[in-house]
Amino acid sequence: MRRPAPRVKPAPTLRAKTEARPYHHGELKSAVLDAAETILEMEGVDALTLRAVARMVGVSHTAPKNHFGDLQGLLSELAAVGYRRFGAALDSKGADPRQRMKAMGLAYVAFARAHPNLFLLMYRGDRLDVNLPSLRDAIEATRQSLRNATTSVAPDVPLAPLQLAARATASWALVHGFAMLLLDGRLRHTLASLPGEVDANTLLEAVLDATRVND
Amino acid sequence: MRRPAPRVKPAPTLRAKTEARPYHHGELKSAVLDAAETILEMEGVDALTLRAVARMVGVSHTAPKNHFGDLQGLLSELAAVGYRRFGAALDSKGADPRQRMKAMGLAYVAFARAHPNLFLLMYRGDRLDVNLPSLRDAIEATRQSLRNATTSVAPDVPLAPLQLAARATASWALVHGFAMLLLDGRLRHTLASLPGEVDANTLLEAVLDATRVND
DNA sequence: GCGAAATATTTCCAGTGTAAATATTGGGCA
DNA sequence: TGCCCAATATTTACACTGGAAATATTTCGC
Numbered sequence: 001m002r003r004p005a006p007r008v009k010p011a012p013t014l015r016a017k018t019e020a021r022p023y024h025h026g027e028l029k030s031a032v033l034d035a036a037e038t039i040l041e042m043e044g045v046d047a048l049t050l051r052a053v054a055r056m057v058g059v060s061h062t063a064p065k066n067h068f069g070d071l072q073g074l075l076s077e078l079a080a081v082g083y084r085r086f087g088a089a090l091d092s093k094g095a096d097p098r099q100r101m102k103a104m105g106l107a108y109v110a111f112a113r114a115h116p117n118l119f120l121l122m123y124r125g126d127r128l129d130v131n132l133p134s135l136r137d138a139i140e141a142t143r144q145s146l147r148n149a150t151t152s153v154a155p156d157v158p159l160a161p162l163q164l165a166a167r168a169t170a171s172w173a174l175v176h177g178f179a180m181l182l183l184d185g186r187l188r189h190t191l192a193s194l195p196g197e198v199d200a201n202t203l204l205e206a207v208l209d210a211t212r213v214n215d
Numbered sequence: 216m217r218r219p220a221p222r223v224k225p226a227p228t229l230r231a232k233t234e235a236r237p238y239h240h241g242e243l244k245s246a247v248l249d250a251a252e253t254i255l256e257m258e259g260v261d262a263l264t265l266r267a268v269a270r271m272v273g274v275s276h277t278a279p280k281n282h283f284g285d286l287q288g289l290l291s292e293l294a295a296v297g298y299r300r301f302g303a304a305l306d307s308k309g310a311d312p313r314q315r316m317k318a319m320g321l322a323y324v325a326f327a328r329a330h331p332n333l334f335l336l337m338y339r340g341d342r343l344d345v346n347l348p349s350l351r352d353a354i355e356a357t358r359q360s361l362r363n364a365t366t367s368v369a370p371d372v373p374l375a376p377l378q379l380a381a382r383a384t385a386s387w388a389l390v391h392g393f394a395m396l397l398l399d400g401r402l403r404h405t406l407a408s409l410p411g412e413v414d415a416n417t418l419l420e421a422v423l424d425a426t427r428v429n430d
Numbered sequence: 431g432c433g434a435a436a437t438a439t440t441t442c443c444a445g446t447g448t449a450a451a452t453a454t455t456g457g458g459c460a
Numbered sequence: 461t462g463c464c465c466a467a468t469a470t471t472t473a474c475a476c477t478g479g480a481a482a483t484a485t486t487t488c489g490c
Binding site: 239264265266276277280285286 | 476477478479480485486487
Binding site for chain 1: 259260261338339341345358376378380381382383384385387388389390391392395396398399400401402404405408409410413417418421422425426427428
């Protein structure tokens with residue numbers, strides 16, 4: 001139903017106090033993603049609200065709905081961006097497969113440390129819509145990258161599928177667990193108790209060196 | 216400042232429609248913790264709000280403040296409860312140290328699967344106050360349990376502190392990473408791709424068997 | 431038994447996500 | 461070229477949240 005005709009004119013809705021922005025942003029989707037990433041990195045996922053993003057971009061708080069649906073959609077697209085960067089960061093060239101595996105482990109944790117909030121978001125299945133095609137594809141690509149690196153380390157003897165899967169899973173779980181524990185502050189005590197100034201990276205190297213994923 | 220004196224009587228504040236509960240609950244703290252755990256397990260941490268808990272217990276939504284301060288305080292106390300149970304679940308008796316370690320790994324993931332939301336909360340440092348004494352103590356006790364199990368596996372040769380810490384950290388990271396990946400659904404694809412009906416526990420056993428944390 | 435401290439309620443406020451109605455604009459098609 | 465429709469953005473409204481502050485009730489130490 002229509003509103004009754006205004007008496008004189010709809011009143012310019014006192015928008016554009018100082019500058020006159022166009023009604024349509026034009027690049028809202030990417031602008032929102034950029035703003036979302038900024039807020040995420042600086043203030044954490046809890047501060048990443050639709051309204052905060054909209055404020056930063058300078059649009060109404062419901063504008064992002066057209067591009068992302070809801071907050072979960074926005075977070076999912078942002079996570080997809082994260083996974084694409086993650087995959088790129090993991091793609092370490094190298095001759096020796098075993099050496100490449102170690103480099104990948106270091107890169108895995110390095111990414112988590114460089115972008116902690118983004119990394120944590122990427123593994124917050126409860127806030128993501130993993131059926132979103134862009135996210136699903138990005139996750140799958142990363143998973144394949146990780147898997148390929150482990151299978152490139154040829155086993156001494158032919159292995160059953162379960163044992164092959166176990167190797168890949170073990171490598172993934174090891175670095176993932178390290179990253180999660182580190183980000184959650186659970187390794188602080190361990191690091192502090194070591195003599196000298198032991199960096200998390202030093203501990204990680206020792207962990208990788210001490211672990212043999214094979215038979 | 217006082218309100219003006221009521222005309223006749225303060226009107227029974229139409230509380231207690233059917234039954235007349237006492238003003239003071241009496242066991243509010245434990246009742247709130249129980250309700251919080253129920254909500255957490257059934258609906259996840261996002262549904263675990265002060266108001267939802269208060270509704271379930273049947274008190275005003277600010278009543279828990281006296282016992283927990285704020286929501287973070289409630290979540291922290293709940294996590295402490297979780298850690299105490301976790302520690303008990305991990306304490307597996309056994310003769311052979313190596314066998315005990317494996318049992319501990321299985322128990323670690325079994326707990327995570329049995330109480331996924333509680334387990335996830337326990338590792339959500341962003342929502343917990345790790346300086347809360349009860350939580351800090353519970354965490355520390357668990358950490359020591361884990362640490363002791365790994366150091367009980369005597370090394371063939373004397374090891375430097377860094378290498379000792381690396382062994383303990385590696386074991387922890389491996390099972391923790393497995394649990395996190397599993398709860399986040401990241402192992403679904405791997406499990407589905409294996410021939411036959413492979414349970415997550417079967418994969419975990421294969422992972423533990425395929426991994427040697429030593430030199 | 432009485433006053434202070436503990437416990438619980440009421441009221442209020444600033445945020446939040448989302449739905450629905452409305453407004454504006456650009457692009458496809460006559 | 462002009463016009464209508466779909467895409468995009470705003471406004472408004474609502475139900476929820478955590479928390480502060482004032483108030484009410486009860487328990488407990490003395």
